[in-house]
Amino acid sequence: MAAEGRRADADAPRPGAGTSENDAGRDELYDRLRAYEGRPAATAGQGKDLVNEPMIRHWCEAMGDTSSAYRGPDAVAPPTMLQAWTMGGLSGHTDGTGRSAAYDEMFALLDGAGYTSVVATDCEQEYLRPLRPGDRITFDTVIESVSPRKTTKLGTGYFVTTRTDVQADGELAGTHRFRILKYRPAQRNKSAEPVRRPRPVINRDNAGFWAGVAEHRLLIQRCTDCATLRLPWLPGCNACGGAEWDTVEAGGEGMVFSHVVMHHPSFPAFAPDGEGGPYAVALVELAEGVRIVSNVIGVPYDKVRVGMPVQLDFLRTDPDLELPVFRAGEGG
Numbered sequence: 001m002a003a004e005g006r007r008a009d010a011d012a013p014r015p016g017a018g019t020s021e022n023d024a025g026r027d028e029l030y031d032r033l034r035a036y037e038g039r040p041a042a043t044a045g046q047g048k049d050l051v052n053e054p055m056i057r058h059w060c061e062a063m064g065d066t067s068s069a070y071r072g073p074d075a076v077a078p079p080t081m082l083q084a085w086t087m088g089g090l091s092g093h094t095d096g097t098g099r100s101a102a103y104d105e106m107f108a109l110l111d112g113a114g115y116t117s118v119v120a121t122d123c124e125q126e127y128l129r130p131l132r133p134g135d136r137i138t139f140d141t142v143i144e145s146v147s148p149r150k151t152t153k154l155g156t157g158y159f160v161t162t163r164t165d166v167q168a169d170g171e172l173a174g175t176h177r178f179r180i181l182k183y184r185p186a187q188r189n190k191s192a193e194p195v196r197r198p199r200p201v202i203n204r205d206n207a208g209f210w211a212g213v214a215e216h217r218l219l220i221q222r223c224t225d226c227a228t229l230r231l232p233w234l235p236g237c238n239a240c241g242g243a244e245w246d247t248v249e250a251g252g253e254g255m256v257f258s259h260v261v262m263h264h265p266s267f268p269a270f271a272p273d274g275e276g277g278p279y280a281v282a283l284v285e286l287a288e289g290v291r292i293v294s295n296v297i298g299v300p301y302d303k304v305r306v307g308m309p310v311q312l313d314f315l316r317t318d319p320d321l322e323l324p325v326f327r328a329g330e331g332g
Helices: 028-034 053-063 079-086 101-112 207-214
Strands: 003-008 040-046 117-127 137-146 155-168 171-185 219-223 245-249 253-262 279-286 291-294 309-318 321-327
Touching: 028 101, 028 137, 040 101, 053 079, 079 117, 079 137, 079 155, 079 171, 101 137, 101 155, 117 155, 207 219, 207 245, 207 321, 291 321
Parallel strands: none
Antiparallel strands: 003 117, 040 137, 117 171, 137 155, 155 171, 219 245, 253 279, 253 309, 279 291, 309 321
16 A cells, blocks of 8 residues: 655645636636646656665654664665655756756746746655665656646745656656745735744644643653654654653753754844844754754844753744743853
């Protein structure tokens, strides 16, 4: 039986979201765009490397995935690495693999009509067989569908879905669907109410975490089978696969493990001065050993340093949102 995975940007529009404008009359651009459905976006692609243990190890270390299935003589690659084996890296593919003329024509058509902005909205993966070290990866990509014109909060545009079929030594191993919105940005009303921070997505897997935040408690999941701690919250244990868990409350001490400074785009909701200037985003390692992405407050963005000690705090950004953050002193 095939396994499926999905990743989505919670704040991005969906293909079914928004209002279709086709009811008001025939959309000639949509008719032209639909002619590209089924045409190749890339063909005869080849992975730069065979499936290999070093890449699997690096992926697992970055993701904190300690499953024994990805180690040893019978190791397989994590299914969610499916797209990684098709990527060309910083130098791109040099063997002729790349976007097709049809793909470029379709995007030129959209750009020429004023739909010049783009945002990725979601992707779906289907896993048909495990990938093992030594497998040679090839792939083909097709323009699977173009939606009718939609109006979203970002603006008006078209959802374009491509499907990549990934083969391992000639055998279909999985599919990767990637969906974007090509749109004309909506006009912003500068007199509108102040911009608020994006709302976190609260679902059945993380509702307990946000309930703890509301009580000024930072709760860490703990597997009841092997006692492995995990943050962010997940439906199962990466170490042993156990589905049962309880929680422990973080003491609040931590240090900056790594950080980046966001210069662009400017977003007023993230800057105390309201100008949307640079701000620091940190990966904080808690004393308990798990890590969390958050903001460091109490010091200017250019004073944040790796190894800086920080202390848990809670920041109310607006009447409806409170977030866990970490405070450092100027001397930290």
